[in-house]
Amino acid sequence: MFTQQFVSGQGINTTFGQNRIQYGPFEWSFLRTENYDAFYYTGGRELATFCIKYAENTMPSIEKILDHRLGGRIEIICYNTLSDQKQSNFGLEEISLNTGGYTNVVNNRVLVYFNGDHADLARQLKEGLSLVLLNELLYGGSLQERIQNAALLNLPQWYVQGLTSYLSRNWDVDMDNKMKDALQSKKKFRFNRLCQKDPVFTGHSLWKYLSDKYDADVIANMVYITKLTRNYENAFLYVTNIEFPEIQKDYLEYYKNLYAKEANLLQDFPSGDFKIKKRIAPYIQPEMKASPKGNYLAFTSNKNGKYRIWLMDLKTGKTKRIFKGGIKYNQLVIDYSFPLLAWQAGGDKLAYVFEKKAQVFLRIVDLVNKKEETIRFLKFDKITGIDFSENGRTIVVSAIRKGQSDLYTYDIPTRKERQITADFYDDVNPRFVDYSGKILFSSNRKRDSLGVGIKTMLEEDNNYDIFQYDLETNSRKLKRLTNTPYINETQPIDYNRNFFAYLSEYNGVRNRYAVRVEEVYDYTELTIKYQDSSAKEMDTLIYSDAPTWSGNRFTYQGKEILLDSKVERIDTIIHNKDIVYTYPLTNYKKNILAHDISVQGKQVYDLVLDQGRYHIRYSPIIKNVEEESQNVETYPNMFRLKTGYATQPFVSGPAEFKVAKGNPDEAQTQTEIKVPVDTNAYFFVNEYTSPDYKRPSYILVTKNAESANNQKNIKINAPRFYDVTFFTDKVVTQIDNSIINTYYQPISPASQQMFNPGLNGMFKLGMMDLFEDYRITGGVRVAFDLSGYDYFASFETLKRRLDHKFVFYRQSRSGGTPEVVSYKNLSHEMRYILKIPFSPVSSLRLATFFRQDRDIIRSSDIATRDSNDFVNHWLGGKVEYVFDNTIPKGMNLWNGTRFKLFYEHYSNLKSTDIQMNTLGFDFRHYQKIHRQIIWATRVTANTSFGPGRVVYYLGGVENWLPARFNTEIATATDRNYIFQALACNLRGFEQNIRNGNSFALINTEIRMPVFQYALNRTLRSEFLNNFQVVPFFDMGTAWVGSNPYSDQNTFNQKTYENGPIKAKVINVRDPIVAGFGGGLRSKLFGYFVRFDTAWGIQDGEVASKPIYYISLSLDF
Known part of the structure; x- marks a missing residue:
């Protein structure tokens, strides 16, 4: 985005920023109920209807937990896919280098996207509603309350986002698996270490522990006391009567004891383990496919949005990358849903689905002939699963279209698709079986007939079961292979002869089960x-x-x-x-995240998480399933026991499933469910069962799907078109001494010294529309000594592919000394900026501007009374290429790289022969050393050329309080300087230790948040939490002529005058200077304050006394 700082020059605080690219227009409409507005665009009305109904029915339960009733309306913004949401401008935050007095106004807005799973959509919505309600409870409902409380209450991420995660998502097998693996890691388990790695999950697990140990009221009490005391640690002490460090210890013991009870009931992973490179292992995704011949294994990795496809040779164990895509940058949500993999039956061709520029592609790679075929899917918004038929001509996909996840077959030669399912239910994980005559898939449908079921809402037990569709008969009736309420079965595969296999969460761990179907x-x-x-x-x-x-x-x-x-x-x-016979095949301690089989290779491959890294384990296919499964006792773990479902070991055997009968229209409102009388409700019985075993009984209950969700009658108004509406987004009231319009300051005829802004009071207000497509910013800044004032305004439009920004700035300053006349400088500038984004991290920026500089000589005698003002009118342009993939890791801490290349031109309208050109670059890299410690390096160089030039003053730091200028080093008088600018940072010297129309500079420093690093936790004190020790080294030079050693440089010359005698003394001095030292940084009263002590190095000698610098801004 365009930062709302108004800097246009090339100082240390120059603008970078990332981009969002809109590949198509989004024309928004919305539905309205009593409390909500749900916004949608083409193809998303069904999603908006689902969201607004779900919100109306869900919010009362959240209000009950937090003991607070929502006071205002909520806007729900629904995206058809995550790729569409990534095109939005949400999350493009303003980069504010001065952090003081900066308040983000919290709004009642919820963003959701559809990934093919309505349950996940409901989770996102519930999490967003929880956050809105929590913000209102903590910060107030009115604008005044929110501004006031935002400055006084600062809560860690694990507290807020962990709580909203807890309120929106029940503890499930994935969370249980993650916690179990963290506790069993070789590294010592610490609450703070887990917070740094995954604050949302850590917070969720802590709130669950509190709710389990105490009671449901603990959450509302904790939040209320936090608001009153503005300190979450005091709230923990008040509610639990235990200090927060002790809470952390007890929290760890709680989970350790929980998992210790199940340690002897579950099995370890098989010993077969493929060694994956350490740099890949932490980032593998659950997408893994074995080749039919058993000679290759394909899998994917994703590191901060940068994904790879890897091909492992199972004979040699070597791994090579065959495809890469994506970009690593700061994203609101990283999309882990692609690439998807599939092998053709022959095993020589690997296909993968990927997304690019919001479009879906299938690429088929011939590993033998090295040929590729790429297909673009025009009718699908997203593909969530894929498999090849036996002949290699047809694929089956689970795809999103018009807000629904359905199954399709697609004929590759003819490019024609055929829709198999078309309903509200979510269908995923399709696989061809029985020589491609049937399709296995996982679905949360409750009926066994296509086209039968509720259309707009989820049922209470919306778990996934395994179904089979017969392609040969094209019957509308499905064959159900599992029926386990509240327990998910996913990822079906063809296993062994007459057996299929799938992953089930029956015992609280995702294990593999086999199933065979017998027609009787x-x-x-x-x-x-x-x-x-x-x-x-x-x-x-x-x-x-x-x-x-x-x-x-x-x-x-x-x-x-x-x-x-x-x-x-x-x-x-x-x-x-x-009759469906089901048999357990594994009883692992941790989840199987993904599995696949190579029938020819006679191996089964499992992707698992162990010791914080992903592993691919393998084991032979079980030949005699019925017999060997009797040795597998699938005991429920502690998580499953707490849910109350399936609390006994799984028993192999038959189950009878009949296709549901009845009127499909009636089935839309009624469904027949089994309510278990005892805990054995999900058991299958066979001949191996003990004679004393009594078959469990069921109560058949016919319930209305609406009542299952406790739905109330909801009146939804007719759709309306969205009209742009602005609201306050940011309020800034701060002390400031930065240059906010341009680093090129005019050289005043009354004073040749560089203008350094003193302390000013600044007020700035930011407004934007609901979708953050249009942004308005305005403000005023007044000098404390009343020597002048500035005001500025900007308007941005980011709705389309090209971004536009309009800026107006006015600066007024008075100056003068006893030696020179008093003057007033006025500068007006109007600037238009066009940004052309190439990717989220790179863009071309073009600007054109008009500028007027006026020096008014104030009358103090006859000479000054008759003097004319000095007025210059400038017309110019600027072009720059910007790259920025940095990811914030904390205050003043980043990872990644950013740089820019730029050219700028000024033309004087009064005298067309006066022109100025500047050319330069600024490169910055931030490298993680260990945990929070960052090594930051900056390399920059600028030059000006043409009839008019810029003089760069090397030395000091920007925003220096107070700035000191070295007047002993002369400035060349024959270079026709018309502007002046600072070249910072070069610590150890005052400003103007070197000057010229060119400069080059290197800054390198290590930023160490010492208290965070030493204590390995987020501290309550903002000062201690952001306290950093920064050793640094700077080196640079400024020069005139072709190189720093040119004789034209004035720093080697000094002129002495005595009457008619003038003498010029030339010294041989090294043009390159350097400085080193150390600094302290922290946040004080909301401002990020820097204090540096530096010793200069000049001509090989280190200065005997250091120079001290105090400044108010972040580092580069």
Whole structure:
């Protein structure tokens, strides 16, 4: 974005910033209810309807937990996919180098996107609603309250986001797996270390511990006391009567004891383990596919949005990268949903799905001939799963279109797709089986018939089960392979002969189960059709066994029935049913994140998380599933026992599933569920079961889907078009001494010394629209000594691919000394900036501007009274290329690289032969050394050329209080300087230790947040938490002529005058100077204050006395 600082020059505080690219227009409409507005665009009305209904029904439960009722409306912004959300301008924050008096105004806005899972959409929505309600509770509802409280209450990320995560998501197998692995890591488990790695998860686990140990009211009490005392540690002490450090210890012991109880009930992973490079292992994603021949294994990695596809040779163990994409930069949400992998049946071609510029592509790579084929999917918003048919011509995909996740087959040669499912339910993980005659997939549907089910809301038990679709019959009836309420089954695969396999969370750990389907006799349907249909059309008789005939007689329900001449014909239909046999194959201690099989290779591959790294484990395919599964006792872990579902070991055996019957329209409002009377409700029984075992009983309950969600009658108004509306976004009231318009200051005829702004009071107000597409900023700055004032305004439009910004700035300053006349300098500038983004991290920026500089000589005698003002009008332009992939890691701490190359031109409108050109670059890199310690390096160089030039004064730091200027070093008088600028930082010297129309500079420093690093936790005190020790080294030079050693440089010359005699003394001095020292940084009263002590190095000699610097801003 364009930072709302108004800097346009090339000082140390020059602007960088990342971008958002809009690949297409978003025309917004919205739905309205009593408390919510849900905004959507083309193809998203169904999502908006779901969100607004869910919000109305869910918010009361959140209000009950926090004991607070929402006071205002909430805007819900619905995106069809995460790729669309990434095109929005949300999260492009203003880069404020002066942190004092800076207040972000919290708004009632919730952003959600659809990833193919309505349950995850509901989680996002609930998390956003929780955050809005929590912010209102902590910071107040009115603008005045929020501004006031935002400055007084500063809470860590684990507290706020951890709490909203806890309120929106039940503890599940993934969280349980992550906590278990963290506790078993080789590194000593610490609360603060976990906070730094994953603050949201850490906070969630802490709030869960508090709720489990105390009661449900602990959360509301904790938040309320935090608001009153403005200190979360005091709130912990008041509510629990325990100091916060002791809470952390007890929290760790709680989870350690919990997992110790299940340690002997579960098994370790198989010993087979492929060695993955350490640099890849922490970033592997759960997308892994084995080649059919068993010679290769493909998997993906993703590091901060930069993804890779790796191919492992299973014979040699070597891994090579075959594809890379994505960009590593600061993202609100990293998309881990792609690339997706699939092998063609022959095993020589690997296909992968990826996204680029908000479009979906399939690329098929021939590993033998090294040829590639790329297909662009125009009708799909996103693909979430893919598999190849046996012939390699057809693929099956689970894809998002118009707010629904459905199954499609796609013929590659003809580019035609066929839709298989078309309903509200989410269908994922499709796989071809039975020689591509059937499709296995996972779905949260409750009925076994396509087109049957509720259309707008989730049911209470919206878990995933495994289903089978028959491509040969094209039947609308599905074959159900699992039916476990509240327990998910996902990732079905073809396993061994007549067996399929899938991952189930039955015992609280995601393990593998095998299933086979056997079709057996069910009943016989006998239909008797009569000749006289007016009297009686037909009878339908149902037999559990085949009917027994005796001539023209047969028996039904104990009665003998005689067939006479009235009977026209008799139709006999034999009905079969499916018996599904399920067997546990693994009983691991931790989750299988992904699995795949190579039938020819006779191996099963599992992706698992162990000791903080991802591993690919392998084991042989089980040949005799029925027999060997009896040795696998799948015991429920402590997490599963707490849920109350499936609290006994899994028992292998048969289960009978029948296709649901009834009117599809009625099925939309009613569903038949099994409510278990005891905890054995999900058990299957077979011949191995003990004779004493009693089959569990069920209560069949017909419930209304609406009542399952406790839904109230919700009135949704007709859709409306969105009209741009602005609201206050930021309020800044601070002390400031920065240069906020341009670093090129005019050289005043009344004074040749560099203008350094003194202390000023500044007020700035920022406004933006709901989607942050339009931004307005305005402000005023007044010097404390009343020597002048500035005011400025800007308007940005970021809605389309090209970004536009309009800026107006006025500066007024008075000056003068006893030796020179008093004057007033006025500078007005109007600037238009066009940004052309190439990617989220790179852009070309073009600017054109008009500037007027006026020096008014104040009258103090006859000479000054008759003097004319000095006025210059400038017209110019600027072009710069900017790259910025930095990721903030804390106050004054970044990781990554940013740089810019620029050219700028000024033309004087009064005298066209006076022109100025500048050319330069600024490169900065931030390298992590260890945990929070960062090594920052900056290299920059500028030069000016043409009839008019800029004189750069090397030395000092920007925002120096008070700035000191070296007047002993002369400035060349033959270079036609028309502007002046600072070249910083070069600590150890005053400003102007060297000068010239060119300069080069190197800064390198190590930033060490010592208290954070030593204590390894976030501290309550802002001063201690942001306290940094910074050793540094600076080196640079400024020069005139072609190089720093040119004879034209004036720093080697000094002129002495005595009457008519003038003498010029030339000294041989090194043009390059350096400085070293150390500094302290921290946040004090909201301002980031820097204090540096530096010794200069000149001509190989170190200065005997240091120079001290105090400044108010972040470092470069």
